[in-house]
Amino acid sequence: MHIHILGICGTFMGGVAALAREAGHKVTGCDAGVYPPMSDQLRALGIDLIEGFGADQTALQPDMYVIGNVVSRARLDDGTPKFPLMEAILDQGLPYTSGPQWLSEHVLQGRHVLAVAGTHGKTTTSAMLAWVLEAAGLQPGFLVGGVPLNFGVSARLGEVVPGHARNYFVIEADEYDTAFFDKRSKFVHYRPRTAILNNLEFDHADIFDNLAAIERQFHHLVRTVPSTGCVVANGLEESLTRVLHQGCWSPVQTFGSAVSDYTAEGEPHDFAVLHQGKPVGRVQWAWSGVHNQLNALAAIAAAAHVGVDPxxxxxxxxxxANARRRMEVRGTVERDGGLITVYDDFAHHPTAIRTTVDGLRRKLDAEGRKDDRILAVFExxxxxxxxxxxxxxxxxxLEQADLAICHSGGLDWDAGEALAEMGARAQVATDVPSAIAQVLAAARPGDHVLCMSNGGFGGIHGQLLEQLATRG
Incomplete structure (x- = not known):
């Protein structure tokens, strides 16, 4: 089968492309404004990328067009379609489907799916769970919204033995809608046997009116878990308690709270894992932050459901080894006998930003570097x-940041006004060069420059390292 993917460089659609290619399908795709790591992964797989959404791509004559949720029926100011290719597909009656639907029909059928849902931590927890299953010899397939460094790719098919119970597949389960023609959350297509509900806050204000609307979608996911499956839920989240109170037909394992099935005892970088109060393992690793401790408990609980000893x-x-763009150190520059470190992180929701900054602060404090500053540069x-x-x-x-620099380009609200209560600890930059100039003016030895965005951020990380070195 030849599939042509519209919006191929998104983290999810790029993973679909990788799985389709591994399964032997011919894969092409198009997108606009591509950026690493997905563009690098696709090129390494030999998948042809076309810039833009031109209608002339129908000449490729694929068997199926797979439509990413970046595509819409929107029109530009001059009245022309924003996505001419989609209009041509509709006008000519060509076959199309969504990414989640294609994945469900061609990859997930007959497999034990372990789905990781939540407002935050989906990528990290999915990567953890896939790595745990791999270390246990289960050879899982996976699709993660990033590139787990333990694997080096964002997706793979894993072991597939027809009729075998060990056909495990870990998937990051997103609550965002499926496509412009299918407004259900992506995760309802996956039909997991093991479902992690990691946390739940209000997000995606462009498609959800309030938190209750998202809770309803999470309950739709819960409805798809069989009675022989398992729901692994964060016991600290009142929103998830409300979701489960709407009805649950599967065994539930909780984590996080003092009365949960799985709890932690110790610091986030070194803690005992307890199951129903009894020690069952110990995690000692390089990662900081309570959020990562909770992610670990979720992964351990889900793995236990498929027989992996805690x-x-x-x-x-x-x-x-975590995933790329999750507190990833992009490089260091020596200046005046000290180091300036530049990080890349995917955080964009306020809670994720706070969790990321606090996690770095906690790590530095634990290492005896309380005087090191955090410069938070975010988009x-x-x-x-x-x-x-x-x-x-x-x-x-941004409470724990010593200086916050907000890239305000493209915003319809006043970033300076929103950050005013931070006083001199906050600055606003209208574009990437301005943000870089502000970092260069402020940076000193021992600083940690934490860049946060769910996009490419104009390649700011490499430019910062280059210019910091030049001006050192």
Missing amino acids: AVAAEALGRF PRSNTMKLGTMKSQLPWS
């Missing part, structure tokens, strides 16, 4: 942040 899972997590790029729905939470999310 002690084996905990030991495997000690060798977990409010998600649809929710562009709408300004959560702008009032930004000062709270």
Whole structure:
């Protein structure tokens, strides 16, 4: 089968492309404004990328067009279609489907799917779970919204033995809608036997009116888990308690709270794992932050449902290398006898920003580097942040940063006003060069420059390292 993917460079659609290619299908695709790591992965797989969504791509004559949710029926100011290729597909009656639907029909059928849902931590927890299963010898398939460093790819088919119970597949389960023609959340297509509900906050203000609307979608996911399956839920989240109270037909394992099935005892970088109060393993790793401790408990609980001993899972997590763009150190520059470190992180929701900054602060404090400064450079790029729905939470999310620099390009709200209560600790930059100039003016030895965006951020990381070195 030849499939042509519209929006191929998104993290999910890029993973679909990789799986289709591994399964022997011919894969081509198109997108606009591509950026690493997905563009690099696709090129390494030999998948041809076409810039833009021109109608002339129908000349490729694929068997199926797979439509990413970046595609819409929108029109530009002059009245022309924003996605001419989609209009041509519709006009000519050509076959098309969504990415989640294609994945469900061609990859997930007959497999034990382990789905990881939640407002935050989906990528990290999916990567953890896939690595735990791999370390246990289960050879899982997976599709993660990033590139787990333990594997080097964002997706693979894994072991597939027809009729065998060990056909495990770990998938990051997103609550965002499927496509412009299918407004259900992506995760309802996956039909998991093991479902992690990691956390749940209001997000995606462009498609959801309130938190209750998202809770309803999470309950749709719960409805698809069989009675022989398992729901692994964060016991600290009242929103998830409300979801489960709407009805649950599967066994539930909780984690996180003092009365949960799985709890942690110790610091986030070194803690005992307890199951119903009894020690069953110990995690000792390089990662900081309570959020990563909770992610680990979720992965251990889900792995236990498919027979992985918690002690084996905990030991495997000690060798977990995380995913790219999750507190990824992009480089260091020596200046005046000290180092300036530049990080890349995917955080964009205020809670994720706070969790990331706090996690770095906790790590530095634990290492005896309380005087090291954190320079948080962030881009409010998600649809929710562009709408300004959560702008009032930004000062709270950046509380532990010594200096915050907000890239305000493309916003319809006043970033300076939103950050005003931070005083001199906050600056606003209208474009990437301005943000770089502000970092260069402020940076000193021992600083940690934490760049946060759910996009490519104009390649700011490489430019910062280059210019910091030049001006050192």
